[in-house]
Amino acid sequence: MTDPTGRTRLLGVVGDPVAQVRAPELWGTVFRELGVDAVCVPFHVRPTDLEAFLDGARRWRNLDGLLITVPHKAAAMRFATELSDRARQVGAVNCLKVGESGGWVADMLDGVGFVTAFEGGIGPVGGRRALVVGCGGAGSAIALALADAGASAVDVSDVDGARANELADRVSATGVLSRPVAALGRGYDLIVNASPAGMRSTDPLPVDLDGVGPDAAVADVITEPAVTPLIREATQRGCAVQIGSQMTDAQVGGMADFFGYAAAFAEPLR
Amino acid sequence: MTDPTGRTRLLGVVGDPVAQVRAPELWGTVFRELGVDAVCVPFHVRPTDLEAFLDGARRWRNLDGLLITVPHKAAAMRFATELSDRARQVGAVNCLKVGESGGWVADMLDGVGFVTAFEGGIGPVGGRRALVVGCGGAGSAIALALADAGASAVDVSDVDGARANELADRVSATGVLSRPVAALGRGYDLIVNASPAGMRSTDPLPVDLDGVGPDAAVADVITEPAVTPLIREATQRGCAVQIGSQMTDAQVGGMADFFGYAAAFAEPLR
Numbered sequence: 001m002t003d004p005t006g007r008t009r010l011l012g013v014v015g016d017p018v019a020q021v022r023a024p025e026l027w028g029t030v031f032r033e034l035g036v037d038a039v040c041v042p043f044h045v046r047p048t049d050l051e052a053f054l055d056g057a058r059r060w061r062n063l064d065g066l067l068i069t070v071p072h073k074a075a076a077m078r079f080a081t082e083l084s085d086r087a088r089q090v091g092a093v094n095c096l097k098v099g100e101s102g103g104w105v106a107d108m109l110d111g112v113g114f115v116t117a118f119e120g121g122i123g124p125v126g127g128r129r130a131l132v133v134g135c136g137g138a139g140s141a142i143a144l145a146l147a148d149a150g151a152s153a154v155d156v157s158d159v160d161g162a163r164a165n166e167l168a169d170r171v172s173a174t175g176v177l178s179r180p181v182a183a184l185g186r187g188y189d190l191i192v193n194a195s196p197a198g199m200r201s202t203d204p205l206p207v208d209l210d211g212v213g214p215d216a217a218v219a220d221v222i223t224e225p226a227v228t229p230l231i232r233e234a235t236q237r238g239c240a241v242q243i244g245s246q247m248t249d250a251q252v253g254g255m256a257d258f259f260g261y262a263a264a265f266a267e268p269l270r
Numbered sequence: 271m272t273d274p275t276g277r278t279r280l281l282g283v284v285g286d287p288v289a290q291v292r293a294p295e296l297w298g299t300v301f302r303e304l305g306v307d308a309v310c311v312p313f314h315v316r317p318t319d320l321e322a323f324l325d326g327a328r329r330w331r332n333l334d335g336l337l338i339t340v341p342h343k344a345a346a347m348r349f350a351t352e353l354s355d356r357a358r359q360v361g362a363v364n365c366l367k368v369g370e371s372g373g374w375v376a377d378m379l380d381g382v383g384f385v386t387a388f389e390g391g392i393g394p395v396g397g398r399r400a401l402v403v404g405c406g407g408a409g410s411a412i413a414l415a416l417a418d419a420g421a422s423a424v425d426v427s428d429v430d431g432a433r434a435n436e437l438a439d440r441v442s443a444t445g446v447l448s449r450p451v452a453a454l455g456r457g458y459d460l461i462v463n464a465s466p467a468g469m470r471s472t473d474p475l476p477v478d479l480d481g482v483g484p485d486a487a488v489a490d491v492i493t494e495p496a497v498t499p500l501i502r503e504a505t506q507r508g509c510a511v512q513i514g515s516q517m518t519d520a521q522v523g524g525m526a527d528f529f530g531y532a533a534a535f536a537e538p539l540r
Contacts, residue, residue: 003298006291006312021276028273041311042276042332049329056326059319062288062312
């Protein structure tokens with residue numbers, strides 16, 4: 001890209017930490033392809049500072065929107081005045097823009113991004129028995145999107161048992177079988193890590209792959225490292241795998257629509 | 271430049287409007303030369319939103335600082351917890367950074383930038399009879415810096431007569447003759463426009479150049495258009511001229527010091 005100018009529009013990405021995010025490069029490429037004069041800017045904001053950050057950002061006249069990442073996805077929802085149904089169902093958001101009233105409009109695309117990537121790369125979700133490990137914003141979005149896409153069961157696991165119970169109840173309410181379970185992969189066709197375990201090299205595997213064979217697919221939402229120990233282990237077992245950046249990349253079309261960058265992409269998200 | 275990444279540090283430039291600012295390109299070049307992974311980002315912020323903007327920005331963990339431009343230079347001073355002597359004297363600031371206490375530290379480099387550019391490009395300020403038109407943040411900084419650099423007199427003019435009176439008093443207090451006057455250039459060796467007149471093509475000339483000859487130097491602080499009608503008229507009269515971007519460019523070294531980007535530049539500001 002060339003340097004920004006005074007006319008360049010802003011797309012922020014907000015996280016804590018933020019050094020690991022890929023959004024600035026990913027959106028830099030998108031902006032060049034679309035011919036949009038905008039730059040994706042990282043903002044490192046602590047959880048206690050999120051409210052003041054959003055109160056300030058709402059007033060930037062040259063802001064197109066914000067991408068929300070860990071650990072702010074659930075907290076950011078509280079500041080939205082307009083929510084998509086899926087964001088309300090998930091209880092978390094990953095994109096914000098300022099609406100006509102001056103308040104935040106929010107959506108949550110992690111779930112549809114995950115399913116879009118999976119069905120484009122590995123195959124249909126329909127009929128699979130899924131296990132989602134990690135019941136935060138991304139995990140909740142993925143579990144609910146897998147249920148919506150026809151998974152036969154979506155079990156969920158979290159180190160915080162109450163959080164797993166609560167998500168299992170929400171998935172069950174959609175009519176798809178869901179139980180809070182331990183993080184044991186045996187018996188599932190689709191195993192998803194949506195917990196932070198794997199970001200640090202000293203982390204244990206987020207899910208036990210004992211007994212998991214090549215018929216199962218294994219996915220991770222972590223983007224740094226690109227290939228986590230879980231993905232490496234799954235590859236050795238012959239499983240089809242999906243890495244975190246694939247979920248992120250698959251959200252670009254939907255986000256470009258949300259932020260108003262492009263009326264239509266080649267493969268719009270649902 | 272390459273696209274920003276999640277690790278890229280931020281230098282903001284805050285104005286209303288902001289489309290005309292040259293800082294993003296200027297600092298983009300500086301960052302490349304210094305090998306600093308940072309990006310200068312424009313923020314369009316209305317005066318009524320400045321407080322909330324600064325309250326949010328103070329919390330960005332990857333912020334190196336903010337450049338403050340029209341119309342926020344005087345207002346931003348109110349939010350600084352630590353001020354340089356010259357900023358206090360001028361009553362306005364043009365750069366902010368977060369200090370160790372978490373509050374804003376502020377300085378005002380417009381005046382020294384103006385004098386540095388002038389003495390490097392046109393000649394000594396010492397002994398000149400100066401007229402400064404426009405008594406806002408930039409005009410105040412320039413008037414006081416000209417007095418400090420040895421001008422024999424620094425008269426000031428503003429459409430708001432009370433503002434001109436007040437600045438004349440502050441310049442006089444430094445021991446240099448200063449009177450509030452009409453915007454008539456005749457009889458001065460150094461004529462500076464520090465008012466916004468000239469940003470729009472329909473603006474009248476900010477100062478009457480009738481009787482001004484080639485011995486006088488004429489300067490403008492406006493950066494867009496690069497060459498204002500005043501500068502064009504002065505050039506036709508054979509005057510030496512200084513355009514707005516020269517004042518801006520001459521502040522880069524001092525600002526790089528202020529923001530901690532470089533221990534030393536080839537020609538550090540005083």
